Amino acid sequence: MSKTTRSEMAPWPLVMLIAAPLPLGLLDGAAIYWPQAPAVALCYAVSLLCLLLRGLTRTPRTEAALLFLGVASACLSPFLLLADGVDPSSGAGTWMYLFGASLLLWRVLALLAEETGLLRWLGPTLFGLGLLMGWEIITRGFAVPSVLLPPPSSILAAIPTHGGELWDDFCQTVLKSVVRGYLIGCGAGFVVAVLADRLPFLARGLLPLGNLASAIPVVGIAPVMVMWFGFDWQSKAAVIVIMTFFPMLINTLAGLATAEKIQLDLMRSYGAGYGKTLWLLRLPCALPFLFNGLKINSTLALIGAIVAEFFGTPVVGMGFRISTEVARMNLDVVWATITVAAVTGSALYGGLALAERRLTAWHPSFRKR
Amino acid sequence: MMTERLRTHLLPVAVMALAVLALWYAGALWLNAPQVLDGFARAHTDHWTLSEFARQAFSQKRPILPTPDQIASEMVQSLTGYPVTHVRNLLFHTAVTAGSALTGFGMGVVLGILLAIGIVQVKTLESSLLPWVITSQTIPVLAIAPMVVVILGNIGFSGLLPKAVISMYLCFFPITIGMVKGLRSADPLSLDLMRTYSANGQQTFWLLRLPSALPYLFTSLKIAVAASVVGAIVAELPTGGQAGLGARLLSGSYYGQTVQIWSALVMSALLSVSLVWLIGLMERFVVTGKRGGTR
Amino acid sequence: ADKLTLQLKWVTQAQFAGYYVAQDKGFYKDAGLDVTIKAGGPDINPTQVIAAGGADVIVDWMPSALATREKGVPLVNIGQIFQKSGMMLTCRKDAGISSPTDFKGHTLGVWFAGNEYPFLSWMARLKYSTSGSNPDVTVLKQGFNVDPLLQKQAACISTMTYNEYWQLIEAGMKPEELQVFKYQEQGVATLEDGLYTTEKALADPKTVEKLAKFLKATAKGWEYAAQHQAEAVDIVLANDSTGAQTKEHQTTMMGEVAKLIEGGKEGIGYLSPEDFDRTVSILMSGGSSPVISKMPTNAYSHTVFDAASKL
Amino acid sequence: MQAPLPPVPPPQTVPPAAIARTIVDARNVTLTYQTADKPVYALSDVSLKINKGDFISLIGPSGCGKTTLMRTIADLEQPTSGEIIVNGMTPEAARLKRAYGYVFQAPALYPWRSVERNVTLPLEIMGMPAAERQQRARDHLEMVGLAGFEKKFPWQLSGGMQQRVSIARALAFEPDLLLMDEPFGALDEITRDHLNLQLTRLWLQTQKTCIFVTHSIAEAVFLSTRIVVMSPRPGKILDVIDCEQHLPRERTLDIRETPEFAHIAQRVREGLMEGHSYDD
Amino acid sequence: MQAPLPPVPPPQTVPPAAIARTIVDARNVTLTYQTADKPVYALSDVSLKINKGDFISLIGPSGCGKTTLMRTIADLEQPTSGEIIVNGMTPEAARLKRAYGYVFQAPALYPWRSVERNVTLPLEIMGMPAAERQQRARDHLEMVGLAGFEKKFPWQLSGGMQQRVSIARALAFEPDLLLMDEPFGALDEITRDHLNLQLTRLWLQTQKTCIFVTHSIAEAVFLSTRIVVMSPRPGKILDVIDCEQHLPRERTLDIRETPEFAHIAQRVREGLMEGHSYDD
Numbered sequence A: 001m002s003k004t005t006r007s008e009m010a011p012w013p014l015v016m017l018i019a020a021p022l023p024l025g026l027l028d029g030a031a032i033y034w035p036q037a038p039a040v041a042l043c044y045a046v047s048l049l050c051l052l053l054r055g056l057t058r059t060p061r062t063e064a065a066l067l068f069l070g071v072a073s074a075c076l077s078p079f080l081l082l083a084d085g086v087d088p089s090s091g092a093g094t095w096m097y098l099f100g101a102s103l104l105l106w107r108v109l110a111l112l113a114e115e116t117g118l119l120r121w122l123g124p125t126l127f128g129l130g131l132l133m134g135w136e137i138i139t140r141g142f143a144v145p146s147v148l149l150p151p152p153s154s155i156l157a158a159i160p161t162h163g164g165e166l167w168d169d170f171c172q173t174v175l176k177s178v179v180r181g182y183l184i185g186c187g188a189g190f191v192v193a194v195l196a197d198r199l200p201f202l203a204r205g206l207l208p209l210g211n212l213a214s215a216i217p218v219v220g221i222a223p224v225m226v227m228w229f230g231f232d233w234q235s236k237a238a239v240i241v242i243m244t245f246f247p248m249l250i251n252t253l254a255g256l257a258t259a260e261k262i263q264l265d266l267m268r269s270y271g272a273g274y275g276k277t278l279w280l281l282r283l284p285c286a287l288p289f290l291f292n293g294l295k296i297n298s299t300l301a302l303i304g305a306i307v308a309e310f311f312g313t314p315v316v317g318m319g320f321r322i323s324t325e326v327a328r329m330n331l332d333v334v335w336a337t338i339t340v341a342a343v344t345g346s347a348l349y350g351g352l353a354l355a356e357r358r359l360t361a362w363h364p365s366f367r368k369r
Numbered sequence B: 001m002m003t004e005r006l007r008t009h010l011l012p013v014a015v016m017a018l019a020v021l022a023l024w025y026a027g028a029l030w031l032n033a034p035q036v037l038d039g040f041a042r043a044h045t046d047h048w049t050l051s052e053f054a055r056q057a058f059s060q061k062r063p064i065l066p067t068p069d070q071i072a073s074e075m076v077q078s079l080t081g082y083p084v085t086h087v088r089n090l091l092f093h094t095a096v097t098a099g100s101a102l103t104g105f106g107m108g109v110v111l112g113i114l115l116a117i118g119i120v121q122v123k124t125l126e127s128s129l130l131p132w133v134i135t136s137q138t139i140p141v142l143a144i145a146p147m148v149v150v151i152l153g154n155i156g157f158s159g160l161l162p163k164a165v166i167s168m169y170l171c172f173f174p175i176t177i178g179m180v181k182g183l184r185s186a187d188p189l190s191l192d193l194m195r196t197y198s199a200n201g202q203q204t205f206w207l208l209r210l211p212s213a214l215p216y217l218f219t220s221l222k223i224a225v226a227a228s229v230v231g232a233i234v235a236e237l238p239t240g241g242q243a244g245l246g247a248r249l250l251s252g253s254y255y256g257q258t259v260q261i262w263s264a265l266v267m268s269a270l271l272s273v274s275l276v277w278l279i280g281l282m283e284r285f286v287v288t289g290k291r292g293g294t295r
Numbered sequence C: 001a002d003k004l005t006l007q008l009k010w011v012t013q014a015q016f017a018g019y020y021v022a023q024d025k026g027f028y029k030d031a032g033l034d035v036t037i038k039a040g041g042p043d044i045n046p047t048q049v050i051a052a053g054g055a056d057v058i059v060d061w062m063p064s065a066l067a068t069r070e071k072g073v074p075l076v077n078i079g080q081i082f083q084k085s086g087m088m089l090t091c092r093k094d095a096g097i098s099s100p101t102d103f104k105g106h107t108l109g110v111w112f113a114g115n116e117y118p119f120l121s122w123m124a125r126l127k128y129s130t131s132g133s134n135p136d137v138t139v140l141k142q143g144f145n146v147d148p149l150l151q152k153q154a155a156c157i158s159t160m161t162y163n164e165y166w167q168l169i170e171a172g173m174k175p176e177e178l179q180v181f182k183y184q185e186q187g188v189a190t191l192e193d194g195l196y197t198t199e200k201a202l203a204d205p206k207t208v209e210k211l212a213k214f215l216k217a218t219a220k221g222w223e224y225a226a227q228h229q230a231e232a233v234d235i236v237l238a239n240d241s242t243g244a245q246t247k248e249h250q251t252t253m254m255g256e257v258a259k260l261i262e263g264g265k266e267g268i269g270y271l272s273p274e275d276f277d278r279t280v281s282i283l284m285s286g287g288s289s290p291v292i293s294k295m296p297t298n299a300y301s302h303t304v305f306d307a308a309s310k311l
Numbered sequence D, E: 001m002q003a004p005l006p007p008v009p010p011p012q013t014v015p016p017a018a019i020a021r022t023i024v025d026a027r028n029v030t031l032t033y034q035t036a037d038k039p040v041y042a043l044s045d046v047s048l049k050i051n052k053g054d055f056i057s058l059i060g061p062s063g064c065g066k067t068t069l070m071r072t073i074a075d076l077e078q079p080t081s082g083e084i085i086v087n088g089m090t091p092e093a094a095r096l097k098r099a100y101g102y103v104f105q106a107p108a109l110y111p112w113r114s115v116e117r118n119v120t121l122p123l124e125i126m127g128m129p130a131a132e133r134q135q136r137a138r139d140h141l142e143m144v145g146l147a148g149f150e151k152k153f154p155w156q157l158s159g160g161m162q163q164r165v166s167i168a169r170a171l172a173f174e175p176d177l178l179l180m181d182e183p184f185g186a187l188d189e190i191t192r193d194h195l196n197l198q199l200t201r202l203w204l205q206t207q208k209t210c211i212f213v214t215h216s217i218a219e220a221v222f223l224s225t226r227i228v229v230m231s232p233r234p235g236k237i238l239d240v241i242d243c244e245q246h247l248p249r250e251r252t253l254d255i256r257e258t259p260e261f262a263h264i265a266q267r268v269r270e271g272l273m274e275g276h277s278y279d280d
């Protein structure tokens, strides 16, 4: 299929060569150089060797695997230094080495970009791992206080130790508030858009007011909703309904307007009524926009629920957890909760993206790249 | 011509507005009733008339739902009672919020479009970055807003910038998603045409991809501009001591001044609606000649 | 002049009158200091700000400061402004509550953010369960205002003597309709507004001198504020950039706050070790996961106070 | 190479067709498009009567208003003045009664539907049972030579194939009035001849009324009972040529070799020339 | 009506054209489209040499692969096997050198650009100064009979007019190799004749190379130096007919009446028939 001529690698990762004469960090106030840290020097040698041997690989996959080894050993080195009690924060050599490694990671990602099937996910996974590594290295290397930003490793450690709480929060926030609010909000936005499209009088009268109402920021609505609907999930769902309504409305209206004139004329010539035209022509045309709205809303809904929980909850819920644990200085729990939120949101989004791919495979954006 | 416009556009709005107002007063009566009755009970007023009840419900000091006239008079008082630059003038706070919202929106548009272009043009970015852009949005802003404010504050940025950054964080996403979709929606045959001209990436972008992405872009811009106002307000909460509609909301909420909350809400809604409207105006100006299609 | 940044715990209000008065009246300037006061807010955590280097001194409550200390940011109390706790639980009498034994089966509003520990240890002492499927009292995380009580969503809510209690009164409740339980009187009071800095700052004698000047000027500001309350309120209002505070409310607040700063054995700003020990023991006893697990050492220092006394 | 044209036989007085029912009656139809710069006069005072069972071809220079006239009949445009009566009712009422089957100049297929489901679309709208409409779609696809392409999507077809799907779609609908706008424009001569024959057969069998736009004079003469020649902007009717007077109703491809055929073709060509201003 | 065809004159040995330069050299090109159900074999082992100054017509049944072949030459599709050399380089390199002017089967106009700005589009991409490209656009629009429509938008034009805009756009570009996919399909005979003449003139003047798809046998014979007849799926070359042997290079409309013309046309028709399976 594809003309697999591997593009040539830019020489940038070679900046790691500059690292060799530079110091690695400080130990007891004195600079440490490569010969004084044999383990790190070994990592460095491995990285350079991987760069050298790259030419021998035959397929993009083997090259990616080899180069990844080089990146991995670079990532290992600051931890080796830390374990030896070296403070790498002022070691230009360490940072230059890591900089070269991140450019090398880019090359790995480029090689993996052509993958299909399950391996397709390898690229984004490595990219994410790279980000997390960078975070870990920076927080530990510069000794950032954990009350400001904990390193990913301690966040990861917090997940099993607080598993019970996290699960309860998930049930409260996602299963109770988000699901219901999302369904009602998107449903209402859709229905109102269709109605507005059908009844111009309603549209002209209601849309400006609807726009006005839904332009109210969540943080403003949340306290009011808590006042009206009480402390439990109902008020959170109400906030989500209001938040998701507007994007769905706008997207549905824009989507309904995309049917081409000639396609509409065809329906007209069949004497197809409003409902038939809607179902057979305008909704299929609107699908890409509907999915756009649904996807944007899937992230908004989660944020909405969490934000609303800042304004009063029973003592469970992801928003509750975040706000109280911030004040208790348990930043690892905070970030563990954020992780749960991020995973949930991404899963929701990914599900929608898959459904979109299935239902709108005809759309040019999927047809041809 | 003019009367026609009046009939088709203003009349429906007027009718609907009246209906909403009627509903609102009914709602105020309903929601404030427990408080009023409680008040009567505690004052041992056993014999009260319906008009007395309504009068009370519509003039609660801390109503659950204030009436439109309460909000209006609070707003009029705030808007006309002080000079525009005074901290008690709502317009001052609106301007503060609008300032950071628009700055954030501007940054968000640039970031969002650049990301979209990167994702569409660079395959590596598409496969590895897009999932993380999405994940970034599942992180609740309100949770990270204080950290952003604190961290940026320490690097020496305070005032407008941290707020704008949070606005940007909220509004770049709809733009990126919409633009990615839009940039890919160009008609395949038109793309082929560009190929035969051996147009470079930039030319294809400006001459074909961007025009076909415009409907998506403007839909996203409308959502994003509303989001930027939300972002600015969210960012004003942690720095609650300072100016802006968010600060008004917060202190209103903190002191239970419902009417103040509602007037800040109305003001922020007006702000985003007028921004959305401005985008719509731009859209009408920019998107020309795109109506018929083939016959 | 020496530069110094002070991070407050909350928005500009009479709770912090002393600092604003010292600033406005030039006490800081006279002491050779150039002080920046940063207002706080619900999500501004002063300990984070100081950990990130954004402030030299913060106003914080002791539970939060001790928790942060245990998390590796070595905060040290250099002066205790509020000698007494202003926290209380305020209940509706019409909910049938007249003593702590009536709590059972009711919903109680509590501030979290570290303020829940005294509450939890109080409930533990009363032998009420607060969690599980069928708790004796239902705990609600209450927001920033008093609506839950006004709307009967909770039978009791947390209030401060100087703030939320008066909001209830301003909202039309009568004092005789309310039953209050002061933490101070229930024996679960923890120390509130105090001044904290880092161990690193204290290691430098120059900084200690600067902080001493600051503490002294601050004490002077508080003293002045307590004596000239009307003027102090005006100064606070002039510093409020939200334009939302009312004179009426701030005047009451000033009066109540003035009561809390009294009683320092050696003058305004003195931390008495007994109060510290009591706070620590309450924090270590409460609930299933106490804020602090280890006995804190060197969490306060009288160095600055002593130096200030000698100025 | 053609032999000199034989003289036109004098018009014979034909016995009036057994109570010829008027299906389309256009009276003084004028249509002006308003555009940003200046108005475009697309139709000017067009009057035309079409009887049941007629096969009318519209022929005329590009841009003369053929499509516009068809669209007006099908209630897709409103005349600026004048009126049209279809089946004794307004075009709108006729449209709502599903009287029209329209083959547009562009294929207008729905990209999210497979070829087969594009053809069943109007049948679905009519409410035909699934099995029956599938059968009909297959039959008609077979007729236009597209058996085996049922499951493909429109963008996987060549231009001519798309056009044929669109023809199959209109035919499967079996409307009273078939409006076809250059349906065979994108087809090669052999396929075109084949479909011409199919179309005449179908037309004879079902006694439908057809309005047909074509640029091929031969095709027009071969298919039509009457040919309407139009002149360009503002679109006017220049000439209406009655073919039934000279050619039998039932036609085979070899009538194209007869002198009558050539004669009519010549008259159409002359009419067309009149409307043009090229000097080469 | 036509006189019986005269016997084909025996192929004369023509002197080899003065060092005929090969512009397009397709060698054993095969192209298979992968679709969800089963693969479509669009081109099978197609070999073809086109010299500089040639005017090649592709003719064949609908769906036989004409468009696919043109797209492959223009580097819009990759052959599954075989190779194509254009001007001594890969199609991609030729494309990057802006060697192609392509008139697609559908007009492919940009709805957000006026007619004139649609025509100037490729010129903008080339970087021509504004005044010059406007002049060129106007000249070419005039040539296709669309003077006065510069400021209209595509959806305000009739089908044939849109097609003519697309032709003007390709001609204004003045490419080395002009690829035209049924450019005149939507035009009436008179306009078509006119444009045929214009095209031959232009071609003779500029010595460009043209590849042209048409369904009109007469048009193919009239315009071409060689006619390539294709058979349907999998698309193969059935016959290549050299017209220059029998017809002069410079042609007027009346050569259509010559026996040589009719003879070639007949040969093309026979080739076409061969590829078809209709039995009527």
Ligand SMILES: Nc1ncnc2c1ncn2[C@@H]1O[C@H](COP(=O)(O)OP(=O)(O)OP(=O)(O)O)[C@@H](O)[C@H]1O
Pocket (backbone or CB within 6 Å): B292, D033, D034, D035, D040, D041, D042, D060, D061, D062, D063, D064, D065, D066, D067, D068, D069, D105, D233, E155, E156, E157, E158, E159, E160, E161, E186
């Ligand atoms: N929507 C429109 N707005 C403005 N002008 C239009 C519109 N549609 C058609 N026209 C103009 O009306 C005239 C007649 O167009 P029409 O489509 O009826 O021509 P046609 O006879 O079908 O031509 P062709 O054979 O090329 O399809 C043309 O000059 C065209 O520019």
Ligand SMILES: Nc1ncnc2c1ncn2[C@@H]1O[C@H](COP(=O)(O)OP(=O)(O)OP(=O)(O)O)[C@@H](O)[C@H]1O
Pocket (backbone or CB within 6 Å): D155, D156, D157, D158, D159, D160, D161, D186, E033, E034, E035, E040, E041, E042, E060, E061, E062, E063, E064, E065, E066, E067, E068, E069, E105, E233
């Ligand atoms: N993108 C595609 N995917 C799958 N099959 C395709 C695709 N494009 C074309 N085909 C198939 O390839 C074959 C040849 O198509 P092509 O467009 O080349 O025909 P053509 O000769 O141009 O026909 P026409 O005269 O009708 O335009 C057809 O059978 C068509 O179905």
Ligand SMILES: Cc1ncc(C[n+]2csc(CCO)c2C)c(N)n1
Pocket (backbone or CB within 6 Å): A327, C010, C015, C042, C111, C112, C113, C115, C143, C144, C160, C163, C164
């Ligand atoms: C997150 C959070 N919410 C509420 C309080 C309660 N509280 C106690 S004192 C005070 C300021 C002055 O009244 C406030 C708001 C808190 N500490 N933290």
Ligand SMILES: [Mg+2]
Pocket (backbone or CB within 6 Å): D066, D067, D068, D105, D181, E158, E159, E160
């Ligand atoms: Mg037409």
Ligand SMILES: [Mg+2]
Pocket (backbone or CB within 6 Å): D158, D159, D160, E066, E067, E068, E105, E181
């Ligand atoms: Mg084709």
